[in-house]
Amino acid sequence: MELEDLEHEGAQRAETPAPSNRKQTVLILLGCSLLQIPCWGLPMSFAIFQDTYNHQNIVHGPKSATGVIGTTLNGVMYLSMPILSTVLDSGRWASWRRVVAIAGVLLASASFLVSSWSTEVWHLIVLQAVCGGLGSTMLFTPTTLFVDEWFRNGNRATAYGVTLSSKNVVGTATPFLIYALIDRLGVRNAIRIWAAIVFVTGFLGMFVIPKKSTGLIHRRPRKIPWSFLTHRTFYIYSIANAVFSAGYGLPQTYLSQYASNTLHLSGILSAMMIAIFNIPGIASCVAIGWLSDKSWLSPSTVTQIPTLGSGLAVFFLWGLKSHQIPALLILFSIGYGTFASAFSSTWAGWIKELEREASENNEAINTGMVYGLMNGARGVGYVVGGLAGVELLKVGAVEQSPRWAYGTKYGALIVFTGICSIVGGWSVVWQMYGKMAKRCLRSV
Template identity: 60%
Template sequence: MTLYYNRTKGVMSMAYAQQEGTRHTSFAMEDTDNGSRARSHVIVVEDAPETQQAAARQARKQAYLALTGSALLQLPIWGFAMTFGVFQEYLARTNTPRGSASSSGIIGNVQNGVMYLMMPMLFTLLDRGRWSVFRRSVAITGILLSTISFLLSSFSTQLWHSIILQGVLAALGNTMLYSPTTLYLDEHFKAGRATAYGAILSSKNIVGTACPLIFSALLDSIGFRWTLRIWSLIVLITGLAGIGVMPKQSSTSAVRRSPQKVPWSFLKHKTFYIYSIANAIFSAGYGIPQTYLSSYARDTLHLSTISSALMITLFNIPGIISCVGFGLMSDKAGISATANTLISAAGTSLTALLLWGLASNRIEAVLILFAICCGFFAGGYSSTWGGWIKEFEKEAAENNEALNTGMLYGMFNGARGIGYVVSGLAGVELLRAGPVQDSRRWGYGTEYGSLILFTGLSAIVGGWSVVFRGWSKARRCWTMLH
């Protein structure tokens, strides 16, 4: 490109020259002062292909750093919440702190609920405008808040102490860490968003696989107070390490520094409400086995503490595969979001109703099979969200509307949070309700019978979006043809 500027005439002209793959940039300035003319040239030569390759390499590096940092941060964010079932079994058995024997299950579900419910607000605030520059500060503050909350909860003497410190404050800190770092991931993986989300969810399930056995061993050897103190240290170290790995700026930071209007147009489309309601209902049931599976194994099959904790591990292991698998089904195989959702929801429901509800209280192999199969299908549900977002992007393009995908992902997490809150409140009452039949031959006949039925029914209703959207599309096609 050649740029000419004549200060006397106030005229600027530009010309482009491309020769043998090299871009030549020439700046020529003319000035007239007291009859004399001075002319200067500045030539800048750039190799366009090399520059583009360097930019592409830098973008890939930033993307992989975002992926690596996000994967590492799954430990401090989800390590406690995903394996609370082990804590619940210990607290109920020891009644420590006081009041835990009958209602300790509410802690884990409240923690999950608060985390997910806070995500829409934080995703919205940190994704656009002036607040986006504070992402790292918010994440570091979240690490410190979570660390302090877990440390203080080790001194709890009443159940409500743990509910406030672990269920609310630690959850808030975890959300402050999760939201800004996930936004980095969303910005660096526009094309393979579903696969990237699947990879992070697989990391989350790796955490959920390892932590139950670690927590079980620590609780039995040093008790819950020192276990929480050790955990607070782990949260601090791994949290700061993960933040250190993350890129210091987003791929679109230059654009996002200027305040932008938040696009709320997606609220006008019924697709958002269909998926959100289905997501909340599914999540209400999904929280039940995470919380009560370990206690169920101990109470019905009389398994040891470590074997009971192993059930939570078996529940989380398959999600390592299914999270990536469901993401690839959306990104690579072209399977629709509604079909992906139906596969996940139907598989979860059938395993709960037919495996957990039948002979799982008498045959250990059946309970193991349930944990693996249910963990596979339920664990992949969140990976279908990437496909949902694709549908929203398509609708937005058809209607010439703006769409903020990071904020939309936060909204889906908020819907899941509603489900977890319902799960925590309903779980305690359903456990008190007891069996749904008199016979002790089946899982339905145990004190967990109502919980099992609730899990299966909520999962299948969580797939109803497929039927609703399928009917809507069929009706539109019929109208167009006639």
């Protein structure tokens, strides 16, 4: 490691506050958890809006295109995170984090508000998915950097698990809120109220986060370390992340619509499926984060838990008789929500492995930036999955399975989701086998 990097790392450790300051630790976790509402409330509940768009003539345009709004919203958020995290994790621009977050609140709330007057599907795509997604990213990215920096000395994976758990709390509550708003006030007024919620909770969350937590950014600017890009580990985890995420966004987008069309459930029961999907993640995100911090298991092994669990839930619960038996669809929502929601909590373990590799090779690494790149890989998966979902619905049923849910018009989409879960996990297995092979060669 170069002298400049050593000096920087020493200064950084000196400036990073000790996790023993419990009051600030609680406030940072509380503020970052509160900010999950404006960041993820709409993306995780968009299936309710989409179901409304499909059943009411609110905007002109092909109804199949409304499915692109939710996946594009997630895609824009995840794809723009690498750029923002790279810029805001550097010493030169780190002092702008709070300003960027506040600008994100204003952009997101304004975009959602203006979208309430949309008359075409493409208006919603531009305003809610692109502009709203960008504003949400400008708010979310600084919060992840606050967590990364504050918990750099320990329990980082658990801290990420706590904030991701809060994200699932949001995903549990907002479907009921949005359904009630749409049912009582109409979809356009519901969007306007949501814009106000984004504005209020966004500023409240930034107020709760101590300003001192953003004061650790007074560092001497230095070159961004890109050496991690020369390691195979980064690419294996990124590919696994993208493949898994291509399927992960589809149940979130189509589950409510599936419940309404195949089981003919009411709007409130369809919304309940989204809530049931998110409830188990409240605990599983923290559990997987704790495993990544405290367990003797390798990051590759921990990753197998959410990926294999998700795949089995898709193939044996969603794909069988869920189109006829509501209990099976509920079990799928619980099972898939438990495992798939916890997948993001494995990333801190991946980063820890990349840190170890960097240390072994005397290289510097910006963990906040790497976390942003992991989100970027997920964004690639969301975009691919969103575009694939529209085409998979056109493909429709798997003809050889007329008795099962595979035989419905969602059959191809179900198969795609399950394959993405399994393949995403097996991508990580290669990393595990590669390390075992290296150890065997060294022993010989």
